[in-house]
Amino acid sequence: MSRPGPGMGGPKTVASGGAKNFKKAIGALVSYCRKYAVLIAVALVFAAVSAVFSVIGPDYISQLTETITNGVSPMGINIDMQRITGIAMTLIAIYAVSMLLGYLQSLIMTHVSCNVGKKMRSDITGKINRIPLKYFDSHNYGDTLSRITNDVDTISQSLNMSVGTLVSSAATLVGCVVMMFVTEWRMAFTAIFSSLIGLMAMALIMGRSQRHFVARQNSLAEVNSHVEEYYAGQNIVRAYNSEEKGLEAFRAANERLRRHTFQAEFLSGLMMPIMSFVGNFGYVAVCIVGAALAFNGTIKFFVVVAFMIYIRLFTSPLGQIGQGLSSIQSAAAASERVTEFLEEEELSDENGKTAQLKDVKGDVVFDHISFGYSPDKLIIHDFSAAVKAGQKVAIVGPTGAGKTTIVNLLMRFYELNRGGIFVDGTSLADITRENVHNIFGMVLQDTWLFEGTIRDNLTYGKNVSDQKLMDICNECGLRHFIGTLPSGLDTVLNDTVSISAGQKQLLTIARAMVEDAPILILDEATSSVDTRTELKIQKAMDALTQGRTSFVIAHRLSTIRDADRIIYMQDGDIKETGTHDELMAKKGKYAELYNSQFTVAS
Amino acid sequence: MDGHNVREYRKNELAKKIGYVSQRAVMFSGDIRSNVNFGDNGADDNTIERAIEIAQSSSFVDKEKGGIDGAVAQNGANFSGGQKQRLSIVRAIARGAEIYIFDDTFSALDYKTDKQLRQALKTEMKDATCLIVAQRIGTIMDADLILVLENGRVTGQGTHKELLATCAAYQEIARSQLSEEELQ
Incomplete structure (x- = not known):
């Protein structure tokens, strides 16, 4: 069967930066935002205007100071209060508008990023329904799950936080530089050069700390997977005296995590003090040069x-731009993972198919089918068989013979490489997948129940009368079990209701009975139920298969013996076929497999 | 065990005597060797090869890139259920223990592999005690002693033949799995 390659460990999460195809990833992000282009433009204008307003503030403050200094002279104090009031009111108005626009900007961006996140999540979920099952042979579920949760979160967060911040910081920065040069060029140079030193220090630290942040995420993952592995395998760990070895490995990983976390935090912790030092250094430089020039x-x-004031305004956006850029970088990495999934090849479109298969009798023909999960490795070579309506067909054979694969092909979970499967003379390839799934009812080894009432679990929303439901439950030996539940059929199945493996199996049989599909596929459970439950399951299965064509991946010898036809598979081909008695008489592979059950090892 | 209450043993010493295979095969990320030589197991390559042989695993281990150095993913995700189960049997055999416990270990194996494995166990490790928990009658019908448990109580003990004659619960299980002629 299919096997995911090694190294497909836990879910990969995007820790930071490093998109392989930055441009394309950003392009995908942009196309998601296109719908909100107008809103985003408005937000950006707001951000810029808000920034410009806060930048022109100091000019008014300097006018204020000028008015006051002019009013103070050796002759006495004579301040133009009217002018001061005027300037002060303008200042308040400017800051108020700046605040309002800033708030509106962040509101709009939050709206956009939430909607983009929602759209991405629903796109991914929709995509999952259209993606061939083949995809999950080579990708693990955790990884896909992580794309819906972690990656989309990363994207919407950084959209929300960084886009607005980047624009307003840039606007503040440019505005500041312009205003400074307009006011006084010598002072402007002083301010810029003094900040430049700090800026370089910051870039240096950010580059270094980034590495440690990545290392920290990695050792965090290492610690997590070690804990997961050792907890899950506790009984083996104890039985093989591996507690000490495990602890050693854990201590080492834990120590690495401590070291990388410390390094990352140590360096990034330096940022704030350095930033404030840069601010203060520029402050002092401006004061000294200013004082000299004024003197x-x-x-x-x-x-x-x-x-x-300018120097304060000038230094703070520098840091914000740095942070904004790195956040955009990780958004790009996340966006790449999301688009990678969204661009996966989809199932073929079936809108053009008009053929419908209704009132199925249940004749099934396999006509020279061949198939492989990967094109270079065929699993099924040349499989042909004709099954008459109402027959019970047991498929047996050693593990890896292709039994499950035949089921996958019947359900059209995978498409054939060659040949065709026909039901009542119609090729399954000519009808829609939905139609195929209606024809076949399945009871699988892995029982699957969702959190909901027993009724919902049995009917899947189909309208079935209580009487009929109870009849079916009765037939499946579930009456007693349902009777013991507090609300009968309406009991919600969740962690608090304990259901045994056998009861689960019975519930799924009942579900197939409710579904009432003309053809059945049964994958019998191998073990894990007691004899009495086993008999119950047996009985329910018999009731279910009555009068329907059924394919059974058989483990129970009784099922095999009763089958109208046994198909013995090996290496993807039918090696023998016939009834139990015929095959036993043949003394071939089947007889060997069957007898191996009973021969005493000597 | 050997005349002593297991509670008197130090836990580590007790574990050293036992090769345990759990119902659910447990694999750790690493390679086949690190999984076989797990904990205080310290088998050399020859011993490992022999254990692989006994556990009917050569067929797929040989196909692995690097043989016993072949990679094992987390939870053994790159092996099928039956293969994982056999590898966990390799781990127990490589321990060279006095007592082996197979807790419903053979359920993921097809009848034939099941049979070959039991045969190999029987010939290669005849001095060791084997405790097998099983659902299939076929797996245990050749045991020296079969214990039938019901609701935590022993309701029958003996060989397959004896139990067929005396134990109702055993008969019930046997009848559900074997045909009349096979019961003879």
Whole structure:
């Protein structure tokens, strides 16, 4: 059977950055946002305007200072209060508008990012229904799950946080530079150069800490998978005295996690102090140069005051831009994983198929079918068989013979490489998958119940009268079990209701009976039920297969013996076929397999 | 065990005497060798090869890239159920224990492999005690002693033949799995 390759460990989550195809990933993100282009444009304008407003603030403050200094003279104090009030009111208005626009911007971006996230999640979920089952042979479920949750979250978070921040920071930065040069070019150079030193230090630290953040995520995953493995295998760990060995490995991984976390936090912890140092350093530089120039009489005192504010405004967006860029980087990596999944090859479109198969009698013909999960390795070579309506066909053979594969092909979970399967003369390839699934009812080894009432689990929303349901439950030997439940058929199945493996099996048989499909596929459970339940299951199965064509992957000898036809498979081919007695008389492979059950090892 | 209450044994010492195979095969990420030499198992390559031989695993281990150095994914995801079960049997055999416990270990194997494995166990390890928990009558019908458990009580013990004659519960199980002529 199919086997995922090694190294397909736990779900991969995007820790940080490193998209293989940055442009394409961003392109996909942009196409998701296109619907909201107008909103985003408005948000960006708001962000820019809000930033510009906060940048022109200092100019008014310097005017304020100018008015006050002008009013103070050796002759006495004579401040133009009217002008001051005017400027102050303008300032308040500017800051208020800046705040309002900033808030609207973040509101719009939150709206957009939430909707993009929702759209992505529903696209992925929709995609899952259209993707061939083949996909999951080579990808694990955790990985796909992680794309719906972690990756989409990463994307919508960074959309929300970074886009607005990036634009407003850039606007603030540019605005600041312009305003500074307009006000005083010498002071502007002082401010920019003094911040540049800090900027370089920051870039250095960010580059380094990024590495440690990645290392931290990796050792975190290492610790997690070690714990998972050793907890799941506790009985073996104890039986083989591996507690110490396990602890050693855990300690080592734990220590690596501690070290990388410390390094990452140590370096990124330096950011804040360095940023504030840069701010203060620029502050001092501006003050000193400003004081010198003012002393010379080259500039006025109020210019120095304005620059004291500019330097603050100038240094803070630098850090924000850095953070915004790295967050965009991880969004790109996440977006790449999401689009990678969305671009997977889909099942062929079946809208053009008009053939319908109704009132099925149940004749099934396999006509020279061949199939392989991968094109270079055929599992089924040349399989032909004709089954008459109402027959019970047992498929037996050693593991890896292709029994489950035949079931997968019947249900059209996979498409044939060659040949065809016909029901009542119609090829399954000519009708829709939905139609195929209606024709076949399945009872599988892996019983599958969802959290919901017993009724829902049995009917799948089909309208069935209570009387009929209870009749079916009775036939399946479930009456007593349902009678013991607090709300009977309406009892919700969840962790608090304990159901044995046997009862689960009986429930799925009852479900198939409710479904009432003309052809049945039964994969018998190998073990894990006691004899009495086994007999009950047997009886329910017999009732279910009555009058229907059924394919049974048989493990129970009684089932095999009763079958109208036994197909013995080996290496993807039919080796022998016939009834139990015929095959036993032949003394071939089947007889050997059957007898191996009873011969005493000597 | 050997005349002593198992509770008197130190846990580590007790575990050393036992080769245990659980119902659900447990695999750890690493390679086949690290899974066989798990915990205080320290078998050399010859012993491992022989254990693989006994557990009917050569057919797929030989196909693995690197043989016994072939990679094992988390939870043994790159092996089928029957293969994992056989590898966990290899682990127990390589331990060279005095007592082997197979807890419903043969259920994922087809009848033929089941039979070959039991035969190999019987010839290669005749000095060891084997405790087999099973659902299939065929797996245990040649045992020296069969214990029938019901609701935590022993309701029958003896050989297959004896139990068929005396134990109702055993008869019920046997009848559900074997035909009349096979019961003879």
